[in-house]
Amino acid sequence: MPRTLLRAASAFLLTLTALTAPAAYADDVTPVAVTVNARAALATVPETGIGSNHAIWDTNLGTDETADRLKDAGVKMLRYPGGSYSDIYHWADHTAPGGYVAPNTDFDTFMRGVRRTGAQAMVTANYGTGTADEAAAWVRQANITKGYGVKYWEIGNENYGNGHYGSAWEADDHADKSPAEYARNVVAYADAMKAVDPTIKIGAVLTTAANWPDAIVADGDSGTWNKTVLSIAGPKIDFVIVHWYPGALDKTGHVPDIVQLTRQQIAKYVGAGSDRIGIAMTEFNTGSSSNGSTTQPGALAAADSYATLLANGVFTVDWWNVHNGIGAVTQVEGHTDYGDFGLLSSGVCTSDNSVCEPALNTPFAPYYALQMVSRFARPGDQFVRAATDQAKVSAHAARRPNGDLAVMLINTSSDTSYPVAIDYSGYSPASGAPTVLTHTNGATAITTSSTGSATSQTLPPLSLTTLILHPATPQTGRPGAPGQPTASQVTEKAATISWPAASPGSRPIVKYELYRQNGAISEQLGETTGTSFTVNNLNPGTRYTVNVIARDSGGGLSWASPPLTFTTGTPASSSCSVRLTVQTDWASGYVGAIDITNNGAPVSGWTLNFSWPRTWQSLGSGWSAVWTQNGSDVKAVNDSGNGALATGASTTIGFVGNYSGPNVLPAVFTLNGTVCTTQ
Structure with a gap:
């Protein structure tokens, strides 16, 4: 710039006086649900x-x-x-x-x-x-x-x-x-x-x-x-x-x-x-x-x-x-x-x-x-997933090597004090009031207090609040974290995930658990005694982020491994194939050409469907088909001149796509309900 x-x-x-919200707000507002997931590293x-x-x-x-x-x-x-x-x-x-x-x-x-x-x-x-x-x-x-x-x-x-x-x-x-x-x-x-x-x-x-x-x-x-x-x-x-x-x-x-x-x-x-x-x-x-x-x-x-x-x-x-x-x-x-x-x-x-x-x-x-x-979040800490159900409140969390957990909560509302109810997954905080760091509108310093609990706090308007929590039980003797996972043999429905073994703690490691991050929720994909696992039943053209956790013979859990992000493909063979080409791009929109090839039996009419990956993407216009958009879903129906596709035949349609954020291109297309191979 x-x-x-x-x-x-x-x-x-x-250096002016801090603004504070009337205390009544906290009693009148439904608590914000905050989720902190220590398994989702x-x-x-x-x-x-x-x-x-x-x-x-x-x-x-x-x-x-x-x-x-x-x-x-x-x-x-x-x-x-x-x-x-x-x-x-x-x-x-x-x-x-x-x-x-x-x-x-x-x-x-x-x-x-x-x-x-x-x-x-x-x-x-x-x-x-x-x-x-x-x-x-x-x-x-x-x-x-x-x-x-x-x-x-x-x-x-x-x-x-x-x-x-x-x-x-x-x-x-x-x-x-x-x-x-x-x-x-x-x-x-x-x-x-x-x-x-x-x-x-x-x-x-x-x-x-x-x-x-x-x-x-x-x-x-x-x-x-x-x-x-x-x-x-x-x-x-x-x-x-x-x-x-x-x-x-x-x-x-x-x-x-x-x-x-x-x-x-x-x-x-x-x-x-x-x-x-x-x-x-x-x-x-x-x-x-x-x-x-x-x-x-x-x-x-x-x-x-x-x-x-x-x-x-x-x-x-x-x-x-x-x-x-x-x-x-x-x-x-x-x-x-x-x-x-x-x-x-x-x-x-x-x-x-x-x-x-x-x-x-x-x-x-x-x-x-x-x-x-x-x-x-201090050097050496590990960020973990956190989320809220209120657009005005955001959450972040970081796990510390000594077992402590820090949670930062941000209230962007100008006039509402939000009570929050915090739920923890993969972590059990000690009872009692945590250390609370707070900065409010107009304040000239961050204040430190001991108030509320690990699960309940009230956030002033326009404020930053950080909780420092201690674990309920000692963290000594636990396994080390597994190493950086890698993905291989990635298809539209499966991937093999491998990782370096974790170092054992005071007890032997008995298994590894593989988790997918779904927002701030972890979904277990499987477990194994080895250091490799093949995940099946994945969705085509989907970005996945996973972590691996080691569990010892006493049930002790390691920190989560570093995250691995990979994207599944589309079928290697299908009755249809699609190629999306960006013809020109001006950093807020682009002209896209979609080549459709029929690899199956002849069709006398077709409908192509895909979805915009992000909310900031939309259809501007289209040609060589009848284009409509409903929410994030886009549909292109053949026009009068290109509805018949013999086996091996192709047709090309085009559109203008608008975007106001990172332009993640559509990856999955269906033709008459069948998932196509994306070339």
Whole structure:
């Protein structure tokens, strides 16, 4: 995203009086049912999970006060030199031609702040106006000369914004601005930089699912940005870089598909060994000042997004920005929003001095969101599934190595205190009041108390609440968790799941249990004494996420294995086959062509059915058939000219599909009620 827009973006004051809901609300509202399932494990919390961006136009980048604030928030990754400035910045003389470089923002000052914060550094090498040799010299200065041990190095920032797709905000001096040229340079940068320090990790820029210019193929290109970059540079990179500015506070539901589609692209275009490639979200902010993205509503969305992204395996989420500057001033939920995308106040005023931000480094609401997430989910904890039956309340949970369980509850209602009734599966909390961490609208700190119970709490309006629970029985002597499962021999109805054996505890392991995640509910698929199990009776074209748990001779259960996600196919042979081809895509819609082939007896009329995988997808129009949509179900009935299909005959129909989130394509088609082979 252009830095010129972001520096004119949003935030708010957090030093005003907190709002509290009338106590009567809790008595008048039906309790929200919360389900926490310790058997349904997700990703392990990474050391680098909670991050933020620094920028060389921020003179407070390296101060002790800034570093100490970030440390208190639990920030473990700091990115430098700052968004689009990365592609004009020259580290050796600390200049950025065409941009402003503030005093006391050089690389050594940045690294001093990183060390005081207790974080790691994410450094963006200059692709736009720099060279591979310049980047390699930076690695030498950082890790050989200075001994900083900087592990993570990006090659450029948002380089698809160089004008190749029509919009240009990113500096790029290369005559060829195609994704292929970027990818070739990533290879050159990686070779030069790793020749200096082979231990570093190199990241390449990708587009984010359903965010421009994702899925667009520009003139002269053989594929999309992601396909081209991964196909050429994949063998040389260690992680990919995505940025996400959803522009609204209710987009967390997009996260699992954003991550899954990115992983699918990595696997498809990189091939063997692609599972080594991580995903980093090195810029993130919840929206714009118009929806209060930096007052409490934005803070709640931030906590929800951080937890969801990390639970889905993103290894760092880096907030834009530590300091950003005042923008449009508004009132949101009873508090002043200063139009500042920062975590901390810059202490500046509007151009006419009519409104000033609070004192420098005063935390804004998202700061407390990051602080809450860092206290809820610590490095080494394992996220587990949690869900609620109330749209205004979201839930996350993480299991700790010592057996404790943390549950984070988010109430986005402006005026309702929600009582919650929490049910636990695969975990028995100790009796008594848990430790409760709370942050409410306008509060200037997270409060700690001991109130309610493990199963019953009341959530104030616009609040973050985290419960820290202890297990009812000691967790010693239990088996270790099984290793990462893998899937093989996947068909439309079956898959063989295998996993590394768990280490036994004080008693021998007697069996392994395989569970499917169905939301926050675990469905047992089977059990075995071995380390492999074939699951049958699966549904075609369906995404499954499973975990394995070890059980010992005394009934003791291990932690759940890391999750495995796989997708079943369609029949290898059928009386019909279908091929869906995307003809053109503009990142919010596409033209699709469906080739239908009749492999069976001749038909004199046909109906093709499929369903949209996601609620944000819809039918725009269609041709060569009579198209209708009912809910998520789409039906295409032959028109007068293509109803007769002899054995081996084909016909092609087309449609416009609209989408406002990650575009997961339909995978299962039926012709006259028969599931077709999808080619």
